[in-house]
Amino acid sequence: MWGTASPGAIAARFARLVELLGGDTAAAKAMGQQRDLLAAVQSTEPGTLNQVAARVKRGAPAISRAIDTLVRAGFVDRQADPENRRRLQLRLTDQGREYLNRPPVADQTLEGRLGKLAASELRALERGIEILERLPR
Template sequence: MTVTAFHRRPEPVEIARVTSTAAELLEVLWGRASTAPASASQLRLLHILEHQDGINLRTLAASLASTPPATSRLFDRLQAAGFVERENSPDDRREVRLRLSGRGRAYLADLRARREAELQAVLDLMPAAKRGALAEGLESFCAMAASRIHDDTQDSGRRTA
């Protein structure tokens, strides 16, 4: 007689705990791929501009959960480094659009390549089946996280409008 093993379904709280640990380990691994010359908050700003090219300062500040003056100072430092740029809106000369510069895009691409090299070194140690399961789970996680972020951005836009 064969006994079928039933695996209990992992609860979201347990997965959240493991994911949090994984995120902390990623921070340590990625620390080897320095983010210099950008700080963590500047890096968040660069990522937002990469995905929302041409947004205005108010929207950027809301995305960072910050104030426009603090966001402007953060942006100014990145502009001085050549990572971002401002341009007048073609529709309204009073409105300024914020963009990631070519240098900013190159910086993010280089950072990602260095981080991916650190990840690949760990993934190379995993059995292929576990890597496949991880990839499948992460694809779903990323889709749901992106959806939630998008919905939150839409909601905050409606509240400030």
């Protein structure tokens, strides 16, 4: 459903789209991959490493290393499954949820600029973003 988004919502979607499309730098791409991984953990909570790896379509060893980094950063909590002590459950921490819900850093001033546009212009931009989001990866 389109036409009702605020400038802030459009700015966040656009910044996220820039990350998805690769951004301008390797750092932007890494941040986008980190956000994708956090979103995968959130969508599978309490998920296993294999579930998260399947969600992001990557191998478990690579995802294991990335999860280790997110655990050290305080974004993900890893605990033993009470029903199977050999399996670990992954959950976002409060800090991880806050990071994931925060608009991407790509351009925080974009919201202010979009706030100066007419409603019809915002609707046109939103429609364009929806079209870009459907592009195959």
